Amino acid sequence: MKKFSHHFFFITCLFLIILSGTAMATENLYDIAYQTCVYAYPLVLTKATQLSQNMPDNHFGHFRKLPSPSNRDIVRPNRDTMYSIAWLNLNKGPILLTVPETLDRYYLVQIMDMWTDTFAGPSSRTIGPKGGQFLIVGPNWDGQLPETTLPEIIELTNDYRLIKSPTNQVWIMVRIEAGSEAEYPIVQKIQDGYQLEQIGIPKDQSSQTLSSPRKDPRFLKITQAIEKGAATPPQVVEKMDAATFFETFTELMIENPPHIQDWPIVALMSQIGIIPGKVLHFESLDENAQDALNQAVQDALKDIHVQTPIPFQDNWRFLPMFTGSYGANYMFRAAIAFTGLGANLPEDAVYPVTNLDYNSEILDGSKNYVVHFEKDQIPPTYAFWSLTVYDSEIYLIENPIHRYNLTSRQNVMKFNPDGSLDIYLQNSSPGAEFESNWLPIPSDEPFSITLRIYWPKREVLEGIWKLPKVCPR
Template sequence: MVTNDTTAADPTQAWADAIALQACLWLYPLYEMARMRAATATRRDAQGRFADADPGSTKRWVNTFIHARRLLGAGGSRVVTPNNDTLYSNAWLDLSRGPVVIEVPDTADRYYVLGFLDFWTNPFAHVGRRLNGTGAGTFLVTGPRWSGAVPAGMTRVAAPTDHVWIIGRIMVEGPEDVPAVNALQDGFRMAPLAAWARGERIAPDVVDTGLDPKAPRDAARFVEVVGRALRENPPPAEERALLADAARLGLDGGLAGDVPRLPEDRARRAIERALATADALLDLGDSGETVAARGGWSVPLVLGESFGHDWHRRAVVARRYIGALASAEAFYPMAHADSAGRALSGEHRYTIRFPPGGEPPVDSFWSLTMYDSRDCMLVPNEIERYRIGDRSRGLVRDADGGLTLRLQHASPGPALEPNWLPAPEGRFYLCLRAYQPRPELLDGRWRAPDIVRGG
């Protein structure tokens, strides 16, 4: 029998390491959601009131919408790989105090979506054009233990956890369209059910997030943050058995009861190693050969409304794409290389040609956006063009009706400039966003065209 020297020397530590890796992958989303709530829940509400007078406080407003009022441009985002297609709306819900009512306006067929994530990062519900149309509506969001009657005229959205993140997106045609979308944003309103019954349409609550999102992560911090998240958002019944092993390392939030626990120093060493291993595992990407075979594109994970028991996939999304919508709502192929597997760079010129009738098959809209690889942000350029797609004006069609997009640092000249997406001088990557993708895009029957390097 072949044995690992480390395992033979200290089998208890090896056992602890194995438990720790499973537990850290399972619990990874809880840590990231807690961190994102502390980072993105607002300190100041729509009336300008602070959740706490202390600037260093970890208290934040919940049960209220906060809207981004302008399209993101170069240097205008706090998140990586931002889009230039929609205006965002953000809300964190605390349903432990009771249901929350959300009112949405009539958007007159304009694309919008409110994506709901439970605290385990499952994109469990979507309200918007795809599923509900674009007429006005009122929705009641309830927690896992609520059992009351849904008021007349409301549609229930049942959340698996008490704490929920809503990320909303409303399509914007361009800068001139922003005022119209701002007016629509004002029609998205939210209040706890009790306040709504009193006629209040904005009635935020305060939550103490309990952490600094910029503080470094270590084993002790992971145990503390995950412990609180578990107590507030317990796992589903079918996963409760995992708490017994996690409890041996102190990763159960006190929910597992009387379980034998490893000495703290041994448990913390195992957790530190597991977190390092998990980070490396979750950062693994496609091989160069695989990317080249797809014309330069990496195929995104296909996401449903629950990850089920696929904890690895769930952790990958929590680390790399937290806040992602279910794939039926939006699908995001990305590219860091050309059709030969070579890194994309502004030192070269590239073309992407869609044949006649071969543009991304969607029921809403699509766009191609470019990002500087150094900071994962939109690329500054003199014409302030950050994306190109089916809403771009003045696109020049090929003689056969196809569409050739040009990706390069310098302008291709006046005749070709309408189809130009400006690149930085150095490395860049692309994101092809497809909203309300059709089945042939999701199942692979449609494939993005090759990214061809020309010089």
């Protein structure tokens, strides 16, 4: 009887394995292709963004001024911080990042892998105002440094200042609190303090090897699409055929491998010939697979574009958690990449947005509004908060007083006797008494507002804090 039981158990297990294998083998090719496209989208879009910016590897590029209404290159531009951007290539070894002292000025060094996950972030919140140095290494780093490496750099490998990247290519986005135009020289000096150094290569030699990323022949099709017209990176990806999209994706995975939690999707992708570390040749696929990939790209990109990943809360679109680090939530990651590539961790900043008033009606420039904060509704932050108005195309609005936002640190706003705060949204002045709290809006067209909270306190992240009401006046 015991022997029979063993045989029965073995046959049952074998039967289940065969069933499982059959189910996997008959998995719909289209479904796998669709899931793969959603999974791949942020990686392909990030590469298109890098090629669009056309910055040499391992060097910072600085934006020296705040955006104005004449700037139309990005929607919903930020008037609170000045940016510095860098793209790292860790294939040749570790990169030393120097973060300068910023005194009490808010800053964030967001370090992202090519899948758009934020994996490190020296900032006012994490390391304080004194800055420091960090050694960034790739996923295949063997722990060895050149013999000429200075002792103080070697010491970085022994504590939190060693940053291990999941991918060999890295995107760094630095934000520094800007204030007014009068503070430009201060902020620009801080920007100049951000440095990147390839360990083992002298600085003078490093500067001689600058080259355009668009010279990389592997991504010639993307470069040609960018240089042919003024298309944005999302538009470049949207116009890709299936062959370009999936071949680009597999090329990128060679240097930017999947995350460890991605193994289920990696197993699925192998059924349509997509394997990490191996470049796909689309024409080598059979006709059924090609048809599935062609249709999946069209449908997946369309679905990504219409996703609304940020839910409504009190008529504001607000998501206090989950951005910047996505796990296996691939559709959410793709939708965030499309709506705002490079979203940061909510612990560093959150950006509630609305185009609706308290009555759920569209904000209209022909009307007057007041944004009312009760005393206990003033945005809780360890840094500062701001409110910015945008026109119907989500750009800044030209106005006679050249005021595009109000911030808690830069503007002296008058509070009401009970400690509450009113901000007046209207096209003309609300009068001298209220002008310090006035934010001009466009005349006779819809508009929207963004409330940015930098280094928010716990009650914001946990959803305890309540967003203000936007009421017709």
